[in-house]
Amino acid sequence: MAYHSASFDSALASAAGEDPQLAAELRAAFKDSLEQRLDLLKRARCDANWYQAAERLRGLAASFNSGELIELAENALQAAPGEPTVVRDIETFSQEFGE
Template identity: 40%
Template sequence: MAYDPGAIDATLAAALGNEPTLIAELRVAFVDSAERAIASIEAATDAAGWALGAARLKGLAASFGAVRLMALASEAAETPHDAEMVRKLRRAVGRL
């Protein structure tokens, strides 16, 4: 799966205009939130908790225009307690 690191910046620029400092701050906030969502997925003790964490990540990705991360989070919801999926999610966020 290919990732477009510019998608988030483009979405933020469309919403905020030419505000590079604000865009950078929101980008950091997005990545921090995505990492916390992945941590909650990884810490889930049951399939429902896993699916909830994946849904949160999917919603976060959707709100920032990270379509590919959104699709991966949707896939994650269907694969509870899959360590390889957690690694994929972390790599995806790392590429943003």
């Protein structure tokens, strides 16, 4: 896996304990939620929708203690709707997470 974050892994271990199946399910749920929030961000055409999608992304990142994704979401909050570099950075994060 290309993605690695000690804080994310720690949060996952704290939630799943010694259950590897639960850890795998939580990792999959995070990935699914990330893809859904990225899709919302890509489809946002106005400031309000973009901001809401970025806030949801930041909330997901915070709930799993993913510092890198929090930073990416905060970059989105500062950017104009549809900013291609922001979208590309989050897409890269999502792709690397799944490897």
